[in-house]
Amino acid sequence: MTVPKYIVVEGPIGIGKTTLARRLAQTFGSDLLLEDAAANPFLERFYQHPRQVALSTQLFFLLQRVRQMRDLQQSLSQPDMFRPAGRVADFLIDKDPLFAQLTLDDDELRLYEQVRQQLVLDVPPPDLVIYLQAPVEVLLTRIAKRGRGYEKLIESSYLQRLIDAYARFFHHYSAAPLLIVNAAEVNYVENDRDYDLLVEQVRAIRSGRHYFNPLPFV
Numbered sequence: 001m002t003v004p005k006y007i008v009v010e011g012p013i014g015i016g017k018t019t020l021a022r023r024l025a026q027t028f029g030s031d032l033l034l035e036d037a038a039a040n041p042f043l044e045r046f047y048q049h050p051r052q053v054a055l056s057t058q059l060f061f062l063l064q065r066v067r068q069m070r071d072l073q074q075s076l077s078q079p080d081m082f083r084p085a086g087r088v089a090d091f092l093i094d095k096d097p098l099f100a101q102l103t104l105d106d107d108e109l110r111l112y113e114q115v116r117q118q119l120v121l122d123v124p125p126p127d128l129v130i131y132l133q134a135p136v137e138v139l140l141t142r143i144a145k146r147g148r149g150y151e152k153l154i155e156s157s158y159l160q161r162l163i164d165a166y167a168r169f170f171h172h173y174s175a176a177p178l179l180i181v182n183a184a185e186v187n188y189v190e191n192d193r194d195y196d197l198l199v200e201q202v203r204a205i206r207s208g209r210h211y212f213n214p215l216p217f218v
Contacts, residue, residue, distance in 0.1 A: 003028045003203060004127030006072075007088045008176075010095060011132030012162045013154065014143035015183050020132070021090040023188065027199060030086030031075075033068055040064070044150040046103075054103040058112055065093050066119045073123050092129060093120065094175065098165050102158075125176040128205055132183035133167075136160045177205050182213040 007024060009017040018034060025032045037043060042057040072087060100112045136159045143151050170178065179201060188195040197214050 003030075003086060004177075004205075005086050006124070006126045007086070007128050007130065007202070008092045008126040009088065009090050009130045009132065010092045010166075010170075011134075011183065012139060012159065012166055013151070014139040014146070014159075015132045015134050016142065016189065017132055018090045020130070020188055021088045023195065024199075024202070025086075025088040028086050028088070030088045033072060033087055033089035033091075035061070035091045036064065047150045047153040050103060055108045055112065058100050058104065059115065061099075062096055062112070062116060062119065065091060065096060066121065069093055069121050069123045073121055089126075092126070093123070094173075095166075095169055098169055099162075102161055102165055128177050128179060128202060129173070130179045130181060130202070131166070131170050131173075132181050133163075134182075134184040136163060138184045139163070177207050178209045179205055180209070180211050182211075185213060 007021075007028075007030070009021040009024070011017045021032060021034065024030070040057060040060045042053045042060055045053045046057040068089075072089075075087075096116065097113070100109055104112055136156050139159050140154075140156060143154060170180070181198065186194045186198065188198055194214065198212060201210065201212050
């Protein structure tokens with residue numbers, strides 16, 4: 001079984017997508033392509049006063065992701081024999097409008113869409129998208145555990161709207177093979193059995209929609 005060359009791990013805030021992306025990249029010897037939330041100078045202010053800086057926050061992330069996609073596009077078109085062939089990312093640029101639709105008013109959203117249409121590149125779709133799901137209580141627990149000060153301001157109502165938006169997005173998603181993971185029950189960080197079973201699934205998928213929710217080990 002071969003490894004998908006371009007894997008994307010997605011899911012709402014706090015679900016552990018970056019952690020899983022790092023572990024998969026290490027397992028497969030792939031390059032990492034990570035969203036750098038800490039570099040966004042508007043993010044902390046967004047959680048404090050979302051209406052004031054929502055557009056600035058969203059545009060910064062859009063520009064950051066487009067730069068990363070350009071680098072990816074170049075690396076795919078001009079392979080480097082000294083770099084790993086595979087890529088694992090913790091964001092899907094197709095999902096970018098999801099946050100904009102949740103946080104921007106109508107005028108801001110129209111402006112965002114105009115900018116996005118001018119910038120977004122024709123990047124090949126992933127070979128596999130891993131979508132991590134969990135209820136809001138699990139996300140709040142994990143957000144509190146990682147201890148980022150500005151994230152303490154995230155309200156459960158916002159997280160629930162985000163969870164619902166992700167569910168709607170991936171309900172209709174068909175651009176790449178999709179693996180939907182019950183991240184509330186699967187511990188791919190500390191439980192090697194769960195992680196190994198997940199890797200087996202990743203290696204086996206070639207097309208279609210799949211679900212990963214293994215039975216508890218007895």
